[in-house]
Structure formats: C-alpha cells, structure tokens
Amino acid sequence: xxxxxxxxxxxxxxxxxxxxxxxxxxxxxxxxxxxxxxxxxxxxxxxxxxxxxxxxxxxxxxxxxxxxxxxxxxxxxxxxxxxxxxxxxxxxxxxxxxxxxxxxxxxxxxxxxxxxxxxxxxxxxxxxxxxxxxxxxxxxxxxxxxxxxxxxxxxxxxxxxxxxxxxxxxxxxxxxxxxxxxxxxxxxxxxxxxxxxxxxxxxxxxxxxxxxxxxxxxxxxxxxxxxxxxxxxxxxxxxxxxxxxxxxxxxxxxxxxxxxxxxxxxxxxxxxxxxxxxxxxxxx
Amino acid sequence: xxxxxxxxxxxxxxxxxxxxxxxxxxxxxxxxxxxxxxxxxxxxxxxxxxxxxxxxxxxxxxxxxxxxxxxxxxxxxxxxxxxxxxxxxxxxxxxxxxxxxxxxxxxxxxxxxxxxxxxxxxxxxxxxxxxxxxxxxxxxxxxxxxxxxxxxxxxxxxxxxxxxxxxxxxxxxxxxxxxxxxxxxxxxxxxxxxxxxxxxxxxxxxxxxxxxxxxxxxxxxxxxxxxxxxxxxxxxxxxxxxxxxxxxxxxxxxxxxxxxxxxxxxxxxxxxxxxxxxxxxxxxxxxxxxxxxxxxxxxx
Numbered sequence: 001x002x003x004x005x006x007x008x009x010x011x012x013x014x015x016x017x018x019x020x021x022x023x024x025x026x027x028x029x030x031x032x033x034x035x036x037x038x039x040x041x042x043x044x045x046x047x048x049x050x051x052x053x054x055x056x057x058x059x060x061x062x063x064x065x066x067x068x069x070x071x072x073x074x075x076x077x078x079x080x081x082x083x084x085x086x087x088x089x090x091x092x093x094x095x096x097x098x099x100x101x102x103x104x105x106x107x108x109x110x111x112x113x114x115x116x117x118x119x120x121x122x123x124x125x126x127x128x129x130x131x132x133x134x135x136x137x138x139x140x141x142x143x144x145x146x147x148x149x150x151x152x153x154x155x156x157x158x159x160x161x162x163x164x165x166x167x168x169x170x171x172x173x174x175x176x177x178x179x180x181x182x183x184x185x186x187x188x189x190x191x192x193x194x195x196x197x198x199x200x201x202x203x204x205x206x207x208x209x210x211x212x213x214x215x216x217x218x219x220x221x222x223x224x225x226x227x228x229x230x231x232x233x234x235x236x237x238x239x240x241x242x243x244x245x246x247x248x249x250x251x252x253x254x255x256x257x258x259x260x261x262x263x264x265x266x267x268x269x270x271x272x273x274x275x276x277x278x279x280x281x282x283x284x
Numbered sequence: 285x286x287x288x289x290x291x292x293x294x295x296x297x298x299x300x301x302x303x304x305x306x307x308x309x310x311x312x313x314x315x316x317x318x319x320x321x322x323x324x325x326x327x328x329x330x331x332x333x334x335x336x337x338x339x340x341x342x343x344x345x346x347x348x349x350x351x352x353x354x355x356x357x358x359x360x361x362x363x364x365x366x367x368x369x370x371x372x373x374x375x376x377x378x379x380x381x382x383x384x385x386x387x388x389x390x391x392x393x394x395x396x397x398x399x400x401x402x403x404x405x406x407x408x409x410x411x412x413x414x415x416x417x418x419x420x421x422x423x424x425x426x427x428x429x430x431x432x433x434x435x436x437x438x439x440x441x442x443x444x445x446x447x448x449x450x451x452x453x454x455x456x457x458x459x460x461x462x463x464x465x466x467x468x469x470x471x472x473x474x475x476x477x478x479x480x481x482x483x484x485x486x487x488x489x490x491x492x493x494x495x496x497x498x499x500x501x502x503x504x505x506x507x508x509x510x511x512x513x514x515x516x517x518x519x520x521x522x523x524x525x526x527x528x529x530x531x532x533x534x535x536x537x538x539x540x541x542x543x544x545x546x547x548x549x550x551x552x553x554x555x556x557x558x559x560x561x562x563x564x565x566x567x568x569x570x571x572x573x574x575x576x577x578x579x580x581x582x583x584x
Contacts, residue, residue, distance in 0.1 A: 124343070134323065135344075
C-alpha cells in the first residue's frame with residue numbers, strides 16, 4: 001500500500017473517531033470498544049468490501065456482520081463519512097425519534113443485521129455464506145467479533161459448522177483489544193493461544209496489527225483462494241486514538257460531560273491529554 | 285398417502301425458497317438429502333447454530349424449515365429464535381418433533397411442555413398444533429405460505445376422524461354441546477374424542493373444538509361458544525401456565541366474558557416418563573380419566 005493511500009485511510013479513520021467521541025456523552029456509548037475497531041472497519045469499508053451506496057441491497061454485494069455490536073458507533077461514523085447517512089443524524093444518538101442507539105439495527109442503511117447479544121452473528125453469517133455458495137455467487141461474508149465475545153460457546157459451535165461446510169467465502173475477524181466488559185480477557189477466561197485454537201478448528205488463521213493498514217491489506221489479500229473459512233485476529237488497542245482512555249479495563253462504556261468531550265476531541269486531534277473526571281466503569 | 289416428508293419434499297421442489305434443515309434429527313426428513321441436494325442442510329447437534337444459520341438463509345430470501353426435538357428446538361435455541369429470527373421477523377419455519385407427551389419414555393430433559401408458552405411470547409411468531417397427520421398435512425401448506433416465523437408441534441399419528449378443511453387462524457369445531465365444551469390441541473384431541481364418545485354414551489352434551497392455532501387464536505369462535513355452552517374445559521399436554529388455558533383466560537378477561545372454565549394440564553411439574561399409553565393413565569390424561577374429571581367439572 002503506498003504512503004498516499006495510507007495517509008488517506010488514516011485521515012478517514014480520524015474523521016470517523018471525531019464522529020464517535022461526541023456519542024460518548026448525554027447517555028454515552030461503548031467508546032473503548034468502538035475505537036479499537038475503527039481502523040480495521042475503515043480498511044474494509046473504504047478499500048476492501050464490494051459495498052457502496054448504490055449496491056447496499058444488491059444480492060451480489062459483500063456482507064459485513066458486526067457481531068460484537070456495541071462498537072456500532074464506529075459503523076455510524078464510517079457510514080456518515082461514506083455519505084450513507086447524514087453526519088448530522090449522529091446527533092440523534094439515543095433519541096427515540098431515530099434508530100441510532102447502542103447496538104446495530106437494520107433501519108440504518110448499511111447495517112446488515114441487528115446484534116448486541118454476543119455469539120449470535122457467526123451463525124447468521126454462515127447462513128448468508130451458505131446461500132451465496134448454493135446460488136453460485138462470488139460475493140464474500142465478513143463477521144467482525146469481539147475477543148470477549150469468544151467466551152460464548154455458540155461462537156465455537158458455529159466455527160465447527162463453518163469448517164464442516166468449507167465456507168471459503170466467509171472470514172471471521174477478531175477485534176483482539178484484550179478486554180471484555182470489565183476485565184482483561186486473560187485475567188478472566190484466558191483465550192490464548194488463539195491462533196492455535198482457530199487453526200485446530202480447521203480455519204486458515206492470520207494475526208496482524210489491526211491498526212496497520214499495510215498489514216490489513218496483506219491479510220485480506222491472503223484470504224482469497226482458501227478452501228474453507230478463515231480467521232484474521234486483529235491485535236488492537238481499546239480506546240485507540242485517545243491515550244487518556246487507551247487499554248483500560250474501566251473505560252468500556254463511557255459517558256462524559258460536554259467539556260470532557262471537547263477535551264477528548266482536542267486530545268484526538270492535537271495530542272494533548274484530556275482531563276477526565278467522569279466516573280469510570282459504568283456497566284451496561 | 286401424503287406424509288410430512290413427502291409434503292415437505294413436494295413443497296421444496298416446487299419452490300426453491302425452501303431449505304430443509306436439521307440439527308441432526310432426521311426422523312422426519314430421512315430421504316430428503318437425496319432429492320434436495322444442497323438445499324438440505326444438517327448442522328449437527330447444534331440447535332442454536334441451526335437457528336442462526338436459518339436466519340442468515342432467510343435474510344437471503346429463503347424459507348428454512350428447521351427440525352429438532354421439541355425441547356432443544358424451543359429451549360436450547362430459544363435466544364436465537366427470539367433474537368435472530370424473531371426481532372427480524374424472518375420466515376423461518378420450526379418443525380418440532382415429539383412435543384408434549386409424545387416424548388413418552390425420554391424423561392423430563394426431553395419434555396417440551398412449556399413450548400407453546402415460550403414460543404407464543406415471541407412477537408410475530410405463529411404457533412400451531414395439528415391434531416394428527418391428516419390435520420398436519422391439511423394445515424402445513426398455509427403455515428409455510430406465510431412470511432412470518434412459525435412453530436408447529438409435529439404430530440404424525442393417524443387421524444381418528446375426517447377433519448374439516450383448514451382456514452388459517454380458525455379452529456375446527458367438531459361437536460357442539462351445551463353441558464360443556466372441550467378445547468384441546470395436538471395429540472390430546474385423540475383422547476378427547478374418545479372421552480367425548482364416552483360422555484355422549486352417558487347422556488352428556490359435550491362440545492369439542494380442535495384449536496389448531498394457538499397464535500393467532502380463534503377468539504371469535506370462543507366468544508360465540510361462550511353463549512352456547514355451560515363451561516369451557518381446556519385439555520393440554522402442557523404446563524398449566526402459558527398454554528391454552530392461559531390463552532383462553534386472556535381472551536375471556538380481555539373481552540369481559542364470564543363463564544366457568546376448567547383446566548386439565550400439568551400443574552407445575554413434569555410428567556412420569558414411560559410408554560405413551562401408560563403415561564396417559566398415570567397422568568390422568570387417558571379417555572377414562574378425562575371422563576371422570578369432566579363429569580366432576582360439569583356437576584360443579
């Protein structure tokens with residue numbers, strides 16, 4: 001990937017983060033989990049998926065299912081940047097007059113399916129991938145999952161089925177930010193070694209820096225021509241872009257005051273540390 | 285003679301929206317892999333994954349007909365049915381094998397006697413309980429024709445009578461009777477028919493309704509019968525809570541209809557497993573026991 005393209009993607013991702021941060025106020029959102037997924041989602045929507053404003057309902061489009069769900073502010077930000085929804089509409093976050101809330105739903109153009117209950121969308125993705133294969137389609141299916149989500153047994157049941165049916169058009173993407181709701185994953189139900197786990201389920205598995213656009217491009221070019229479902233583990237940082245909340249177990253759901261949001265935006269764009277007094281670990 | 289499997293095969297061959305799925309329960313669909321090819325999908329013993337996959341297939345325009353034992357189809361997979369199928373109101377058709385007392389010797393792990401209660405709680409979900417194989421074959425084309433999710437208590441036992449044509453959402457009134465009217469569904473129609481005969485022999489005028497649909501519920505017929513009969517008696521192989529007795533009570537209260545109403549159901553307990561005929565006697569659900577109970581209700 002050339003330098004110009006990397007800068008373009010980085011700038012896009014920063015604009016997306018600028019959409020996300022204000023949603024962490026006046027009711028709040030899952031800020032940390034949203035920021036970890038921004039770069040990998042930016043790469044997918046801007047540079048990889050066969051998905052654009054004109055084909056959002058086309059049966060030959062690529063499908064991206066956001067299984068972790070609570071990172072949907074990242075999708076909203078991306079959709080606003082892509083012009084699929086009006087950027088102004090994000091101000092309706094948590095208003096009952098709109099459909100923009102803590103978890104995804106299909107009323108928002110570009111959202112393929114609702115989620116929020118962890119471990120549900122791996123199997124839904126399998127159904128879509130199976131149908132594409134039955135119909136002889138060339139399109140692909142991507143299922144973005146959280147690492148904490150991997151605690152759910154239904155994920156592993158689905159991986160067994162994905163392997164059994166050799167779904168070469170299906171890619172599971174793990175946003176490996178090392179935290180689940182309240183804790184570091186390895187301090188509760190250790191997931192490592194993840195690569196070996198996925199490989200033992202018969203899936204071609206890659207592990208990359210999920211904030212590195214070069215690495216993302218390389219990994220996603222490698223999934224073509226495989227004989228079964230694949231996994232890309234993206235090592236990421238919870239809260240990426242805001243050092244004052246990065247990689248902290250207690251900054252999962254965030255609800256900041258307006259002055260704090262302004263400080264966070266300055267931190268995001270100019271690099272100064274934000275002064276935060278909001279309570280931490282508001283568990284939803 | 286048309287069977288469940290033949291009807292499903294015919295339906296799927298005529299309409300390629302249909303996909304037949306099973307969580308490795310092939311009793312009803314043993315011959316379909318050959319005729320349907322890749323539109324037959326067995327996900328293994330994974331009820332919840334099967335329902336999720338079915339939702340995905342339905343998102344692509346398919347109508348999956350999914351098969352598993354009732355207890356696991358309704359309960360192991362419940363959240364997938366409620367959340368992935370139900371919230372999106374996708375046309376996934378659940379075929380529930382060995383519901384109610386039909387799990388005979390399996391034991392409480394396999395007893396789906398809360399299935400009606402929990403499935404009707406899902407917005408948009410349609411719930412049916414055909415009385416026997418003839419009733420099943422009569423009802424299924426209309427059940428599968430809707431664009432809503434549905435749950436069907438599968439019952440392939442032979443019919444004891446010739447059923448009336450099925451009108452979607454309508455119950456089948458088999459007999460009229462001023463002394464009482466039995467409301468029942470699924471397998472329990474068998475014993476209810478026998479009980480009706482015994483009661484008639486004793487001189488009672490007993491009505492009998494094959495409810496057919498638990499949701500949508502034929503409230504119009506109930507409202508009409510309430511002025512023609514002395515009491516309602518619900519008979520069901522289901523917990524007392526949430527099943528037909530509850531549905532009837534909801535209808536009567538909502539419409540401010542006052543009529544004596546009695547229930548024969550499992551009250552807060554599982555049933556004793558065994559051979560079906562013995563289970564019925566043990567649980568007081570055989571025709572003879574029903575007659576005794578109904579006589580007591582009438583004389584109250």
